[in-house]
Amino acid sequence: MQEPQILIVEDEAVTRNTLKTIFEAEGYNVFEATNGNEMSVILKQQVIHLIIMDINLPGKNGLILARELRENTNIALMFLTGRDNEIDRILGLEIGADDYITKPFNPRELTIRARNLLHRTMSENNKSNQDISIESYKFNGWTLDINSRSLITPDGTATKLPRSEFRLLQHFCENPGKIQTREALLYTMTGRELKPHDRTVDVTIRRIRKHFEAYPNTPEIIITIHGEGYRFCGTLS
Numbered sequence: 172m173q174e175p176q177i178l179i180v181e182d183e184a185v186t187r188n189t190l191k192t193i194f195e196a197e198g199y200n201v202f203e204a205t206n207g208n209e210m211s212v213i214l215k216q217q218v219i220h221l222i223i224m225d226i227n228l229p230g231k232n233g234l235i236l237a238r239e240l241r242e243n244t245n246i247a248l249m250f251l252t253g254r255d256n257e258i259d260r261i262l263g264l265e266i267g268a269d270d271y272i273t274k275p276f277n278p279r280e281l282t283i284r285a286r287n288l289l290h291r292t293m294s295e296n297n298k299s300n301q302d303i304s305i306e307s308y309k310f311n312g313w314t315l316d317i318n319s320r321s322l323i324t325p326d327g328t329a330t331k332l333p334r335s336e337f338r339l340l341q342h343f344c345e346n347p348g349k350i351q352t353r354e355a356l357l358y359t360m361t362g363r364e365l366k367p368h369d370r371t372v373d374v375t376i377r378r379i380r381k382h383f384e385a386y387p388n389t390p391e392i393i394i395t396i397h398g399e400g401y402r403f404c405g406t407l408s
C-alpha cells in the first residue's frame with residue numbers, strides 16, 4: 172500500500188511548518204501550499220490522501236475551495252482553522268469536510284484524528300477494487316450504490332455522496348430499524364469519540380435527509396429518537 176501523502180494548505184508559515192514537522196515525524200509524506208492555486212498544482216502532480224486546510228486563505232477561502240474539491244474529488248478533507256464559531260463549523264461539514272478542528276490544536280489529537288480518517292478512507296478505496304457481496308441497497312424507490320458511492324433517485328439520476336454521508340447512509344441500511352446513538356454514528360463516520368457540543372452527526376443527517384425526505388423537518392425514513400439517537404425506517408427491498 173502506498174504511504175499516505177498529506178497536503179497542508181495554510182498561509183501562515185509558522186503553523187504550516189509546525190504541521191509539516193508533526194506529520195513528518197509520524198512518517199507521512201507532506202506537501203505544502205499557501206493558497207488554492209498552489210493546492211491545484213500539487214493535486215495535479217501528486218496522489219494526495221488527506222488535505223488539511225485553513226479557512227482563512229488568500230484569494231479563495233477554504234470553504235470555497237472545499238466546495239470546488241467536492242465537485243471533482245472525494246479526497247479526505249479536514250479543516251484546521253481559527254474560526255471556531257458554530258456557523259463555520261456547520262457550513263464546513265455541510266460542504267463535505269470529513270472533520271473540523273479549531274486552533275489552537277492538540278498535536279496528539281490532531282494526528283490521531285488524521286490517522287483514523289486516513290485509515291478509513293484508504294480502506295474504502297482499496298475495497299472499491301474488490302468484489303463485495305452487496306452491491307446496492309434499495310429503499311423507498313431510492314438506490315444506494317456501494318461501488319460508486321452514489322445515491323440514485325427513483326428516476327435514475329445518480330449523485331455521488333460525500334464520504335461522510337455515504338458512510339452514514341450505508342450504516343443505516345445495514346442496520347434497519349435499530350436505534351443508532353450519536354456516539355456510534357460519529358465513530359462510524361470518523362473513528363473518534365463524541366464530545367460535548369459536537370454536531371457532526373446531526374449536520375450530516377440533515378444533509379442526507381435533504382436528498383430523499385419530502386419534508387426534511389418531519390422525516391419518515393431517518394427519524395430522530397429524542398434522547399437516544401436516530402433510526403432508519405426506510406423500506407428495504
